[in-house]
Amino acid sequence: MLNNEKINFASENYAGVHDQIMNALIEANTGAAPSYGNDQYTKDAIATLKTHFGQDIDVYFTFNGTGANNFGIGSVASKYHAVFCTDVAHLYVDESAAPEAFIGCRIYPVNSVDGKMIPQELESKLKRIGDVHHPQPKVVTLTQPTEYGTVYTLDELKVIKDICTKNDLVLHVDGARFFCAAVYLNKSLKQISADAGVDILTLGGTKSGMMFGEAVIFFNQAIAGAHKFDLKRSMQLASKNRFIAAQFKAMLAGDLWKNIAEHTNMLAKNLKDTLLAIPSIELTHPVETNAVFITLPKSVYEQLQQFTYFYCWNEDKNEYRLIVSPNTMVAEITVFTEKLKLLMGEKNRA
Amino acid sequence: MLNNEKINFASENYAGVHDQIMNALIEANTGAAPSYGNDQYTKDAIATLKTHFGQDIDVYFTFNGTGANNFGIGSVASKYHAVFCTDVAHLYVDESAAPEAFIGCRIYPVNSVDGKMIPQELESKLKRIGDVHHPQPKVVTLTQPTEYGTVYTLDELKVIKDICTKNDLVLHVDGARFFCAAVYLNKSLKQISADAGVDILTLGGTKSGMMFGEAVIFFNQAIAGAHKFDLKRSMQLASKNRFIAAQFKAMLAGDLWKNIAEHTNMLAKNLKDTLLAIPSIELTHPVETNAVFITLPKSVYEQLQQFTYFYCWNEDKNEYRLIVSPNTMVAEITVFTEKLKLLMGEKNRA
Amino acid sequence: MLNNEKINFASENYAGVHDQIMNALIEANTGAAPSYGNDQYTKDAIATLKTHFGQDIDVYFTFNGTGANNFGIGSVASKYHAVFCTDVAHLYVDESAAPEAFIGCRIYPVNSVDGKMIPQELESKLKRIGDVHHPQPKVVTLTQPTEYGTVYTLDELKVIKDICTKNDLVLHVDGARFFCAAVYLNKSLKQISADAGVDILTLGGTKSGMMFGEAVIFFNQAIAGAHKFDLKRSMQLASKNRFIAAQFKAMLAGDLWKNIAEHTNMLAKNLKDTLLAIPSIELTHPVETNAVFITLPKSVYEQLQQFTYFYCWNEDKNEYRLIVSPNTMVAEITVFTEKLKLLMGEKNRA
Amino acid sequence: MLNNEKINFASENYAGVHDQIMNALIEANTGAAPSYGNDQYTKDAIATLKTHFGQDIDVYFTFNGTGANNFGIGSVASKYHAVFCTDVAHLYVDESAAPEAFIGCRIYPVNSVDGKMIPQELESKLKRIGDVHHPQPKVVTLTQPTEYGTVYTLDELKVIKDICTKNDLVLHVDGARFFCAAVYLNKSLKQISADAGVDILTLGGTKSGMMFGEAVIFFNQAIAGAHKFDLKRSMQLASKNRFIAAQFKAMLAGDLWKNIAEHTNMLAKNLKDTLLAIPSIELTHPVETNAVFITLPKSVYEQLQQFTYFYCWNEDKNEYRLIVSPNTMVAEITVFTEKLKLLMGEKNRA
16 A cells, blocks of 8 residues: 555554455355355354354354444343443444444443453442342443453453353453454463353454454353344344355454454554654553554644544544554555654654 | 356345446455545545436445435434335335334335335325324335335326325335336436435445445435434444445446346346246236246245245245346246246146 | 313313322322332232232333333333234324334234224234244234223133234233223123233223323233333333322222222213114214214214313214213213204204 | 321432322312313413413423433434433433433433532533544533532533533433522522523422422423424323323412422521531531431441431442421421431440
C-alpha cells in the first residue's frame, strides 16, 4: 500500500482481505450449496473449529462483531438482567445502544486499567441479588485482547471466572482479535477459552483478515438454548453462509490464524520499539498484541494524516492509536516512523 | 454445475457468486479503505444507484434481506403501528418474528392472489384510525416480484399507492429480486420505484448474484429520519463496507443487473414451456420472472431430489417451486426436464 | 344510575366499584403495610386464591388486563415464538401492539365462531416446527368467556388443550370476565382452569367490580420462571399493592365473585329475552354470560345514545353490544327496553 | 399507627391513602363514566393541572412511577439514544432494567453529590455527537427532590437546563415527591417546572398520599408526539381512569398537595433536629424535604426494627433512611426518637 495509497494504522477494518482468505472465497464459489448454513462448507468449518476449541461446542456464524456480541450475550440474558463490561468495552462505547435495543437489559460499566476489568470493582457491583427492583447480574463480558491491545493472563482470567462461578454468572469473551491473544500468551485457542472457563466466545474473523463474518461459540452446553432461532430473528443468519464458513475453514484448517497474529503482534512490537526511540513520544499502554497507543502533538498528527490513516483516541490526553493489520508491511512501519521522526525533530527544533 | 454436482432450482441463495461480481470483489481488495461506509467504493456505489433511482435518495447498505426489510420498515414504524403485507410475504412467513422483535409493531396479513395483495382486502383492514386500543396503520409493504414470481404492473402499483396516499401510509417494497421485475415490465428501475410512489425500497443483491449485501433506498426524504443511527444499532452496518459497495457498483454501473435478470427470466420461461409440454404437470401461478411453480407427484419429486435441489412449496397441493438462478445454464434445464419427462412417463404408464 | 345519569350498557369499565369492594379498600386503609406486595393483605389474597385454584400456583398482581395478558404470556414466550389467539381476541384487536412491543413475538390470528377458536384452524397453523425462518408455536391464548360473551365448555377446552399437549404449547386464558364463565358452566374456578389444563390465567378484577387490578396465576410450576423480575420490569408492580390484594380478598373470600357473576348473567338473560320479543331485533351471538349482541337500525342507536352508553360493534352489520355490569339494575333494563320498543315501533310504523 | 402497629419510616408506599383522597375516591364512585380517560373526572383533573402548570401542557395518567418515568422518557427517546441520570437515580437503581426493556436505549449514570447531578460530569459525558457507533445524547432526567431528599435550586436547575439547551437535550424530571420540592423552595409548581425549562414531568401521586396513579406532563408541545398511542401500548392506560383523575383533582383543586408537603417537610425537620441532639448520630445528607439519612449502629437498627419500619440504605456506611409520610404523626416521631435515645444511651454506656 505504499504507492499513492495511504498507509493504514487506523483499523484492521480499513485493511482488505488476506490473500489466502480471498482464495478460499474464490474456491468456495463452485457449484450449488444449500443456503443458511445447511451446506458442506459450514459443516467443515464447524468441524475445524471443534479441533481447536473442543468437540463439545455449539457454533453459530454472524455477519459482524456487533451482531456476534449481542446475539451471544442475548442468548442468555433476559430483559431484567445486568451485563458487566469495562467502561471502555467496545460493547459499551462503540456498538450504539444495540445491547439495550436488541436484548433489553442493563449494561453496567466496570472500571478498568489498561482496558482490563478490575476484579474488585466487578465484585462491588454484584449486589441486591434477588431484589426485583434492581437489574440482576447475569453476564460478565471481557474483551480479549482488550480495546487497548493488552491481554488477560490465565491467572487474571481465573480471578474473573471465580467471581462468575461464585455468583452464578455467565462469562462471555469478545474476541474480535482473539488470535492475537493466543499468540501473545503462547497458548492454544482452547486453553484460553474452554479451559479458562469461558462460556461464550465471539471469535472475530473480520479483523483477522476476513472479508466479513464472526463465529459465536457456546462452550457450556448447559446454557445452550434455542440459539438457532435467536440467530435468525437477530437478522444475522447469512443466506449464502458458505462464504463465511469457507473463510473460517481457511483461517483455522492450518496455521493461517497463527501466522497472521504472529505477524501483527511482531510488527506492533517493532513499531513500538522504533517509536520509543523517538524523544517526546510516550506509550500510554503496554504493547502486547497489534495495537500501539502513544502521545503525540496534535500538529504532528495532522501532518501524518496526509499519508497515514490512524485515529486520535483521546483528545484530552493527545493519545493516538496505531493498529497493525494482517496485511501491514514492514516497509510501511519504516516509512511512517521515518516521517514521524522528521516531524518530531522539526518540532523539537521549533 | 453438471458434473457430479446437483442442479440448483432451490434458490438463488444456493447459487454462488456471479463471475463479474467476484471479479469486482477481487479488484476492491487493494489498498486501505475507511471502514463502515466512509470509503470511495461506497460513495461510488451510491452515485451509481442515483443514476438509476434519482438524485434525491438516501441509501444504506445491509448484510441480508431480513436486515434490509426490518431496518427499512423499522425506520418509519413505531411500536404502536401496524404494517400490512400479504399473507405469503417473506416478511410474514420467512423472517422469524424479526419484525416484532426488532421493530415491536403489529404485522397484519392481507389476502393475496398469485402473491399479489388484493387492494380491497387492504382497505378493509385500515380501520379504527386514531383509536389508541388498535395498532395504527403506518406501512404497506409489497414484494416485487412477489414470492410467486409474479409482478405488480404499474397500474396495480398505482391502486395500492393511492390507498397509501389516501390513508397517509408509507409504501415499502421488498425487492429481493427487483431487477427481474424491471426486466419483465420493460421499465427502468426508477419507473417502478420512485416514479411509482415507492417510499422505501429493499434492493436485493444476494439473490441477483452477489455474495452478500442489500441496499435500502429511501425515496421520500420527508420521512428520512436518523437512519444511519438505526442502521448501526440494528447490527447491519458492515465493517468493511467496501465489499458490499463494490458488488453493487459492478451490478449497476453497466448492464449486468439487466443481463442477469433477462437471463433468469428467459430461462424460467423456457423451463415453463418445456414443463407445460409434459402431461399431468400443471402451473400453479403465472410465470413472469424467474420462478416456476408446478404440481408434481411426490414420488417424482423424491426421485428428482437425488440430482436436483428444489423445494416443495405446499405439501397439501403437491406444489413445487423451481427457481432459476443467475448462473443457471440452459443445459441444466434440458437435463432436468428430460429426466422429469422420463419419470412422468414411467408414472403415466404405471 | 337512573336519575339524570346515563344508563351504562357500554362496558363494565364504565361502571364504578362494587360497594363491598369499596368497603374493602376503606378497611385496608389502616396502618402501615410493606410495599410492593410484601404485606399481609397480599399474603391473604394469595392464600384465598389458593383455596379456589389449588395450592400449587404462583400468583402475581397487575394493574390492568393488558398488563396481565402481556406479562403472563411474555413470561413464557421468547422473541422468536408465535402466540395463537382468535381473530377477535382482545389481545389482538384491543391492546394496541403491546404484545409485539412488550414481548416481541408474532401473534397469529385463528378464525373463530361466536368468538371461539376453531380447533381445526388452530391445527392448520401449527407448522414448520423447528424451521428457524418461521415463528415457532409456543402459546395458545383463549378468552373465557369470549369477547362475544360465549363460553368454552369443558369439552371444547379439552379439544384445544389436547392440541396444546400434542404440540408442546402453553395454554393461556384471558379471563377478564372469568367469574361469569364459571357461573354459566356451573363449575368451580379450579374446574375450569387448573383441572382443564390451563397453564396461565389472567383473572380479571376490574370488569368484575374492582377499581383496578388483575391477577395472573401460573398453574404449571414447571414453566414458572423468574416471573417476579419480569413483573417489575413490565412496570406492573404496584407500590401499594395491598389495595389490589384487599379487593381480590373481598371478591373471593366469600361468594361475592359468584353473586356478582350470577347477577350480571341473569340480567343479561333478562335483557336478551325482552329484546327478542321486539320485532326486527336479532341476536347475533348466543347469550351465555353478561353480553348481548343485537342488530339495530342506526337511527335507533343514535337516539338511544342520548341516555344510554353502548357501543356499535360492527358498523357494516349494524351490530351493537350491550354489556351488563356488576351494578346494573333491573330497572335500567326496563327503562332501556321500553324506550327501545317505542323507537322500534315508531320505526316499524314509518 | 401507634397501637399494635409498627411505625412507618420506611417509605410513603407503606403508608395508606390520605383521608381526603379516600373521600374523593368514594365520591367518584357514582354513576357510569366513560372508560380509558374519556370521562368528566379526567377532563376536570387535566383542567386543574393546567391551573397549576400552565394551559399549554399535555397530560397523561399512569399507574405507577416506573410506568410514568419510562412512558415519559420513552416518548422522546429512540433506540439509539442515551439518557443521562445520576448514579443514584431511581430510574437507574430501582426500576429493574425497565428503561432498556421498554425503551431500548442506553442509560448513562452521572456522578452526583447528595443526590444532585454534577453539571461538569454531565458535560463530560456529552460526546461523540453524530457518531453512529455511540449512543446519541437525547434526555437528561433529574429527580426533584432527589433520592436523598435534597432539592435542586432554581439556579442549579438553570445550569442543567443550559447544558440541555446547548446540546439539544430534553429535560425530564422524576417528581415522585415533587410537591415537597415546591414547598421547600417556596415556589409554585409552575415556577419549578415549566418556568425552569422542564420539558417532561413525572408528577407523583402515590407517594403524596394517593392510592395509585401518577401524571406525566409534557410542557414542550414541540416534542409532543403520539403520546396517547404510546401510553396504551405501554400498558399504563387505566380502564377506570376516573379513579386516578379524581385523586389528582382532590390533591390539586385546593391546597391539599401543599398541606401534605408542608406536613412531611416540617416533621422531617423535627425528626432531624431531635436526632441531631443524640450523640453519635450523624446526618449523611442535608434534610430539605421529607427524608432524613443518618448513621446508626447496626445493633440499634435491628432493635428498632421490632416496632419501626425503615431501611438500611448503605450497609458499608451504616447509613439508614427515615422517610416521613403524609400520615406520619408527631407522636410517632416522639416515640421513635425516645426509643432511639434509650438504645443509643445504653450503647454509649456499653
